Amino acid sequence: MKKIYVFIIILLVSGTTVFAQEPDLSIYWEEYNRSNATISEMLGVLKAVRDENQTGIGSFYRDAIRVFVQRLPNYTSNQDRLAIEEISSLLFRGLSAEKQTDAALYVWQLVHYFDISHRPNDGILMYEAIVTLGQIDAKDFASYIAILLERYNERSAVDPIYKSITQVVVPGTINALETLGEPVGVRPIFFASIGWYDNDLKAIASKALVNLMNKLGDTIGEIIIGIINDLFNSPSVKNAAWQEFLQTTTVSDEVKAKVASVALEASYTFITSSRESLAILRIMRVTAIDKIREVGIADETEYAFLERTYREALEGADTDYETIILVIRTLTAVNTEESVNLLTEFLRGLHYRKRSGLWGSRERDLISIIISAISTTGTQARPTIQLLTVIQNSAIYTIAEQNWARNALATLARSNR
Numbered sequence: 001m002k003k004i005y006v007f008i009i010i011l012l013v014s015g016t017t018v019f020a021q022e023p024d025l026s027i028y029w030e031e032y033n034r035s036n037a038t039i040s041e042m043l044g045v046l047k048a049v050r051d052e053n054q055t056g057i058g059s060f061y062r063d064a065i066r067v068f069v070q071r072l073p074n075y076t077s078n079q080d081r082l083a084i085e086e087i088s089s090l091l092f093r094g095l096s097a098e099k100q101t102d103a104a105l106y107v108w109q110l111v112h113y114f115d116i117s118h119r120p121n122d123g124i125l126m127y128e129a130i131v132t133l134g135q136i137d138a139k140d141f142a143s144y145i146a147i148l149l150e151r152y153n154e155r156s157a158v159d160p161i162y163k164s165i166t167q168v169v170v171p172g173t174i175n176a177l178e179t180l181g182e183p184v185g186v187r188p189i190f191f192a193s194i195g196w197y198d199n200d201l202k203a204i205a206s207k208a209l210v211n212l213m214n215k216l217g218d219t220i221g222e223i224i225i226g227i228i229n230d231l232f233n234s235p236s237v238k239n240a241a242w243q244e245f246l247q248t249t250t251v252s253d254e255v256k257a258k259v260a261s262v263a264l265e266a267s268y269t270f271i272t273s274s275r276e277s278l279a280i281l282r283i284m285r286v287t288a289i290d291k292i293r294e295v296g297i298a299d300e301t302e303y304a305f306l307e308r309t310y311r312e313a314l315e316g317a318d319t320d321y322e323t324i325i326l327v328i329r330t331l332t333a334v335n336t337e338e339s340v341n342l343l344t345e346f347l348r349g350l351h352y353r354k355r356s357g358l359w360g361s362r363e364r365d366l367i368s369i370i371i372s373a374i375s376t377t378g379t380q381a382r383p384t385i386q387l388l389t390v391i392q393n394s395a396i397y398t399i400a401e402q403n404w405a406r407n408a409l410a411t412l413a414r415s416n417r
Helices: 002-018 026-032 039-052 058-074 078-098 101-113 124-135 139-154 160-180 183-193 199-229 235-245 253-269 275-295 301-315 321-334 337-356 361-375 382-393 399-415
Strands: none
Touching (some): 026 058, 058 101, 101 124, 101 139, 124 139, 160 183, 160 199, 183 199, 183 235, 235 275, 337 361
16 A cells, blocks of 8 residues: 555656646736737737747637737727737737637638738738638638638739739738648649749749649549639639649649549640640640659540550651550550550551552651560460461561561560570
8 A cells, every 4th residue: 555655646646747738828917918908018918928838728819819809999090099009910920829729710710810902901911811721720710821822813903003902912821822732722823833923922822732633642633633623714724734734742642643544635635726825735745644654644534645656656747756665665564465466556557558669767767666565575376476477477577677577476475484
């Protein structure tokens, strides 16, 4: 029994050192919370609390902002304005330092109080309030911040003063949405990155977007697909979303393949005659194919688009060798039954050209590339082997061309051992 008492005493003593008590700010609170306290006196209290550099005082700041918001309607004179701004700034910094999520509602009320749609607000304290919501992890308010940013994105400011003020606030919404890490922040930050803002602000949005997408991981896939598939989005918007997605580093190959498939399809299904739009769609198509080369096929429909890309690149007014080679390398890397079948069809098409006399250096270069690609797949498909055998033995080919087929057959035979 005596040992038990000793053990309990040890626990009690050690407990007083392990669990630190919240600093006693009762005197400050009494002074701050007096019903007849002036705005200047409240400011003085907050400055004194700040100067003590105390930690673990989140409840003090939470109660302080509550009282402050409740009394705000009482302070209407121009003389009160400066104190209101100083108090708000001190409260935002204190709440952020203490991560006081419980104060989110009062911070949001101050977002409205300092809204730039009302004079004489210049955007600075609205910015601070919104950033504070991110710092205190006010996830329940992420959707409200997202709506706020969407509204700014949609209003292309003509008035230079309003434009300047808006661009003070917008970085705050971007910062908060990035910090909160909620999916609802992706679309508005993306549209901010391609919006009407100055280039430095758009760069901030672009960087925040990539950071947010990396936080979300695979969740981001469906969001980007939604932007690409949106019928109201132009090719430049679709491609911008795709290019931003390409910068992610935490998304699985499976999701990357799925989004790449959507980007490839969208590059063909969007109907336009604009040269600028067609050029943008080509960029999206080529980069989608390159990503498919890295991560694989997600949908069987991709083969038809890959075949179309090859044929258009081959039969266009100017042969697009770069795209042709990309398609061939992609099909080789994918190395499925369907991809080998496509490579075989490409080879068969060149063989028919040879027989019909439509043969030149272009065709000769391509047949060399395709035969070499097929040899690396290890395929034992009979149509492929038979076509290579025909080329190997056909007198219409040069000895060098026959040797390409012969070497490919030898390589495929070794891979089957």
